[in-house]
Amino acid sequence: MKISGSFPQIIEPELSGAPALICSWIDSNRDTLFYILNTSGAILLRGFSISDNITFRKVCTSITPDLRNYIGGDSPRVAIDDQIYTSTEYNNDLEVLLHNELSYGGWFPNFVMFGCMQPANIGGATHIADGRKILKDLPKDLVERFSRNDITYLQYLPDKNHTSEYGKTWQETFETDNAQQVSGHLIKSQIKYEWTPFGLRTRATRPAIQIHPHTLEVCWHNQADQWHRELSSIKDSVFRDSSDACDKTAGTKTFGSHACFGNGEEISADDLLKIRQVSQKHEVLFNWQKGDLLILDNILTMHGRKPYSGERRIIVAMS
């Protein structure tokens, strides 16, 4: 096996390789694989022809067997197999900005794995960035504000029977029609909630920074800039009825989302724009090849998606 020193670290066979080769290499070199992940934060398996859902699932479970459903996630995705989803259904001409998967949620995955079934003709990179570097590069006073106050993510999700929908319904978000089950999940996750005749309001307070459980390094780990109602983001593209959104109460009184500090104070747009600027500076892009599998440590490494044209099929699993 050849292992590069780049970001992401690339692991590829000396000659052409079959998926079975990487599964047996993972079985025998598990410590090496996780050592690389814990230091680099991103590994690209290339040249093993991981180019269909079943093979992708098999390789993912050989890396980490406990794949999870995308419970509580806000990105529009289609489930294509058990715990395997399309990476996102957001329009191809829009950028998904850097974020840590489910950093706002009742849980977040340790690892996010993307498989390239079909690269786009133009664009469509899954850009990545090292959350340790972003944290070090942000102004100290900004980091102190976020670190001291945490972030509260506010969300108002419509019921599927409500005629005026905004983005994903609560049923789609939690992958069930059972409200009691959703309440149980939210209680367990320490997320405050309120059912209304139109849907579900949630209020989750989460740290802005996470400490990696193995390396004990501190990492920027949130997506406040993408939840804030005053900053444009790809989330705006799922408004289906402007009467219910685009107003100063999105996430509280009307459908949509918002982020404030944990003590209820508003986050300034200047802080959020600075975060976007610094994050962008640390973006790393690579060109997808069909059959690639990208493994991300979801604490160390943030990810996003560049706009593209043509066919593109990237699938995802989380654990």
Ligand SMILES: [Fe+2]
């Ligand atoms: Fe994501």
